[in-house]
Amino acid sequence: MKQKAKVKIGALQLITIFASLIFGKAIGFTNGGLARTVGRDAWASMTVALLTGMLLLPAIVWLARRGGGPLIAYIKRLLGRWLGGLVLLLFAVYFGFAFATSANTMTLHISDYLMTETPFAVFVVGYTLLVTYGVYLGLEVAARLSVLGLIMTGLLTISMMAGSFDKFNYTQMLPMFDHGVLPVLAASSIAHTDVAMVAAAALALLPHSVGPPGRWNRLCWWGLGTGGILVLVWSIFETAVLGPDVVAQYLIACMQMARAAELSIYLHRYEMIMVVLFAYGVVTQSVVTLYCAVTLTEGALPWRVPRGWLILGWAALTVPLQFLLGNDRDRYGIFLETVWPAASIALAYGLPLFLCLVALLRPAAAAQGSTKSG
Amino acid sequence: MKRWQWLKDLLDPAAGSAGQLFTLGDRGDKPAVETTGPTLLADAQVRAEGLLTHIDNLLEAKDQGAKALEKAGDLSANLDENLERLKKIFRMPANKDLIIRELQIATQPPTRAVVCFMEGLTDKIVINEHILQPLMLLAHLDHHVDGEGEAGRTQFSIDTLIQRLLPGHQTTEKYDMAAIAESLLAGDTVLFFENVSTAVSVETKAPPGRSVGEPKVEQVVQGAQDAFVEAWRVNVALVRRRLKDPRVVTEILTVGRVSKNYVGMMYIDGIANPKLIEEARRRIEAIDVDVVNGAGVLEQYIEDSPSSMLPGLLTTERPDRTAAYLSEGNVALLADNAPTALILPVTFWGLLQTAEDYALRWPFGAFIRYIRFAALLITVLVPALYIAVVNYHHEMIPTELMLFVASSRENVPLPALLELILMDLTFELIRESGTRIPSLIGPTVGLVASLVLGQAAVEAKLISPLMVLIVAVTGLASFAIPHYVTSYGIRAWRFLVLAGAAVMGFYGLAAVLFLMVVYVSGLRSFGVPFLTPLAPMRTRSADATGRGPLYRMEMRPSYARPLDKQRQQEIVRTWDPLAPEPEERAGSGTKKGGKS
Structure with a gap:
């Protein structure tokens, strides 16, 4: 039988994947949600989430290094076949929801701003098929795509800054901590939905890295840092150009930001160009999250299911989920600001920390196959 | 009635043949056994004869040492037997392409021999002046007498023949009929002798072909104006003219059961990655089809994704471009009958480059x-x-x-x-x-x-x-x-x-x-x-989407994983007054890559 080649990802590609994972949804929905909660301190909340994520990542890296191989085998070794399968399934469900939120980032952009008369379901199905193709081609292709995605995202950010720099009014960001420090810290949970995606994906993807495990911490920090800086630029510009009150009124605040950017009279509808540049990063995010959901489900199930069926199964499951979440914008806003932060913090941070605890309590099982750093 | 027949003939194009319509299995009929039987039987007979002769020769040679065993092929010492088998293999007398010329070599007594060659593929002047003339006219001269022969008699021996009578520049002994057939089809002339179970092949290739001309597709304003032709050996020479390095290797592979097309696989030993060479060889040797005519067909048999909209290999008609790629660790395939070379591997960016990019500032x-x-x-x-x-x-x-x-x-x-x-x-x-x-x-x-x-x-x-x-x-x-x-x-x-x-x-x-x-x-x-060095991103290349100065391209492109990564010193313009001194050069900055 033909042997399937092991998936290997270069260090630079891992960085671009992590950066792409945080960017799409963060500038799409998170800034609006933060502005509704803490007004002009949205960017501060975002910074808090990024810094917390940076501090938590070493724990994830430690766990991945202890595993010394694929996540699936490691979790099953730590927790046993059934409990391990359950945890993997929980991870898969998390990534399934993460995919749905990522997909809605793209579909709502198009539905609300570009093709308002086309039924939302058309975008949901079309986009899911598109991502399914990417997942079918595999993680290596997604990794290559993420490089293009980051380049496009960089171009998008630079062009947005160029188009709106003369309207930048830093006084709109003052006074700092207008709502108090604690509310800013509490509101960072909304931004944690994006940072947590990087943390969970790091656990799943780091074992595929071709780089030495000793460099994994740096890879994660570089990825989160690069994506985080791009997100912060948007957060700061949205507050300083549009003002916190305007940002708070929109579910997709970044489109308003793009509308405010003036690049020339020939690109007066810049948001259309923006969507094209924005798409590659978001699609990478969607492909990676769906890929993780499929792979973890494959490992969680006690019987062998062909991967093609799993991809189609997940795609079929998430189509109604995306539709239910995104079709009612108000409900979706509430979901993103209340349910999703709690769920993603519990699953994407909570589960790895729980695994860390088990690894400490069961050192023999944890150390088996552990990878030396260096 | 006649009118009715006329109308029927007009409407039915097959009606005129009046029941004697020739069909070639258009109803899925298999060819009758009586048609195919004799052909299959004749082929089997030839093979069996060859096998039996081979066994006889092996038995004879078994006590004469390893060298004799190596030379024991399926040729008989009987000239007529050999000729008969050759005629059967080449479907004579129906086939008129194989020319068989009987002659007597002017030894004392004369030795019966036969010269065979393919009409149209050989140089007749070489055959006349360098094969027939010496054998028929000069073989009796004293200085050709073998020392071991009787006085006044010339002893016939293959060694003497090759060393003193056949001035052809490439002369080889042949012991198998299959090798002889291959040699004949390549344009060589083969000599059979009475009482000798060895044939001699003399290189007389002169297949019809055009002379080296200008590129038709990849024209440039600045740069060389020669292009590949259909003769792969000429193409190899055009590349070798640009790479005067003994490490340049040309391996010869044959593809196609019927076409038996030569494919020259060129690479530079020590630069090209052995894994790449091995993979190219493996894929070419795995081709098991009747005919592989030209580079376009060969490409489809060996590329990774033949149904892709983009080509998996680069085709070029320019020897300078081929030489440049070889120098960067790529492998080039030069198929016979194809005026193009196939370069592997290739990236998307390589497909958007031309030879002129490098000739320009x-x-x-x-x-x-x-x-x-x-x-x-x-x-x-x-x-x-x-x-x-x-x-x-x-x-x-x-x-x-x-x-x-x-x-x-x-x-x-x-x-x-x-x-x-x-x-x-x-x-x-x-x-x-x-x-x-x-x-x-x-x-x-x-x-x-x-x-x-x-x-x-x-x-x-x-x-x-x-x-x-x-x-x-x-x-x-x-x-x-x-x-x-x-x-x-x-x-x-x-x-x-x-x-x-x-x-x-x-x-x-x-x-x-x-x-x-x-x-x-x-x-x-x-x-x-395909998108490397952009995705996945490799070491920064000065020669992918854009192009840097040639004197700054110290490294070979990394995508082909060359064994020798550096192609030039970090400072090549050493004459430049602004160039750093040797000790400064040792500690200077990063190196830039090349074509990607």
Whole structure:
């Protein structure tokens, strides 16, 4: 039988994947949600989430290094076949929801701003098929795509800054901590939905890295840092150009930001160009999250299911989920600001920390196959 | 009755044959055993005879040492037997291509011999002057007498023959009929002798072919003006002329059970990655088909994704380009009967490069590459963007521009999409007919078609002037894509993107474009990701999308994983007064890569 080649990802590609994972949804929905909660301190909340994520990542890296191989085998070794399968399934469900939120980032952009008369379901199905193709081609292709995605995202950010720099009014960001420090810290949970995606994906993807495990911490920090800086630029510009009150009124605040950017009279509808540049990063995010959901489900199930069926199964499951979440914008806003932060913090941070605890309590099982750093 | 028969004959084209219609298995009939039987039997008989002779020769040679065993083939010492087998193998007397010339070698007593060669593939002057003449006229001279022979008699021996009578520059002994047949088909002349179970093959190849000419597809203003021809040996020489290094290796592989086409696999030992060479060899040796004629066919048998819209190997008709790729660790395949070389592996960016990029000063070389990339984007996107804007996103462009577009389309009765498809198909038709029409009238027809048709269509208000402009710009841009096969793929993509834009405007356009990017990201050429060094990102290359100064390209491109990564010293312009001193050079900055 033909042997399937092991998936290997270069260090630079891992960085671009992590950066792409945080960017799409963060500038799409998170800034609006933060502005509704803490007004002009949205960017501060975002910074808090990024810094917390940076501090938590070493724990994830430690766990991945202890595993010394694929996540699936490691979790099953730590927790046993059934409990391990359950945890993997929980991870898969998390990534399934993460995919749905990522997909809605793209579909709502198009539905609300570009093709308002086309039924939302058309975008949901079309986009899911598109991502399914990417997942079918595999993680290596997604990794290559993420490089293009980051380049496009960089171009998008630079062009947005160029188009709106003369309207930048830093006084709109003052006074700092207008709502108090604690509310800013509490509101960072909304931004944690994006940072947590990087943390969970790091656990799943780091074992595929071709780089030495000793460099994994740096890879994660570089990825989160690069994506985080791009997100912060948007957060700061949205507050300083549009003002916190305007940002708070929109579910997709970044489109308003793009509308405010003036690049020339020939690109007066810049948001259309923006969507094209924005798409590659978001699609990478969607492909990676769906890929993780499929792979973890494959490992969680006690019987062998062909991967093609799993991809189609997940795609079929998430189509109604995306539709239910995104079709009612108000409900979706509430979901993103209340349910999703709690769920993603519990699953994407909570589960790895729980695994860390088990690894400490069961050192023999944890150390088996552990990878030396260096 | 006659009229009725006449009418029947007129309506039924097969009626005239009156029941004696010849059919060639069009009803799925298998050929009758009585037809195929004798042929199969004759082949089996020839093989059996050869096998029996081989066994006899082995038994005779078993006590004479290893060398004798090696020489024990399936040739008989009986000349007539050998001739009979050769005639059967070559289907004589029906086949008239094999020429058999009997002669007596002027030894004392004369030795009976036969000279065989293929008509049309050999040089007859060489045969006459360097084979027949010495054997028939000079063999009796004293200095040809073998020392071991009796006094006054000339003893015949193969060694004497090869060393003193046959001045051909490549003369080899043959012991097997299969090797002899192969040698004959390659254009050599083979000699059989009475009472000797060894034949001698003399190189007399002179297959018909044209002389080295100018490139037809990859023309340049600055740079060499020679191009490959159909004779692969000439092509190898053209490359070797540019790479005077003993490490340049040409391996000869044969493909096709019937065509037995030679494929020269060239690489530089010590630079090209052995894994790449091995993989290329493995794929070529695995080809098991009747005929492999030309590089285009060979390419389809060995590329990673034969159904891909983009080629998995680079075809070039330029020896200088082939030499440049070899020097960077790539492998080149030169197939016989193909005036092109296949380079492997290749990246997407390599398909957009030309030989002239390097002959120009680097800023122009880089600029022209960006122009080509822009041409690619224009080819793929402009028609689709136009349709998306006109049909869905009127607000995308300034109002004045939109009004201008609307006014130009005011009198056109066709929808914009149909208008564009009609014009695009017409353009493709002009391009295709321009390629097939004889070169004398081709340009005239192209000119008439493009000018007259375009003008007439606009005046008839069937097409808007803006549409003519869009199709013309798109067509012009597609000509800027230097690789012929790639431009086919890009033109096909254009229609896919157009379909996406026609169905869902910008969303459809972006979706199809995204699918293409994902697809190309997944492609590999001999294990190398197609979009490298961009995705996956490799060491910074000064020669991928753009081009840096030649004197700064110290490293070979990394995608082919060359064994020797550095191609030149960090400071090559040592004469430059501004160049650092040797000790400074040792500690100077980063090195830049080459072609990608």
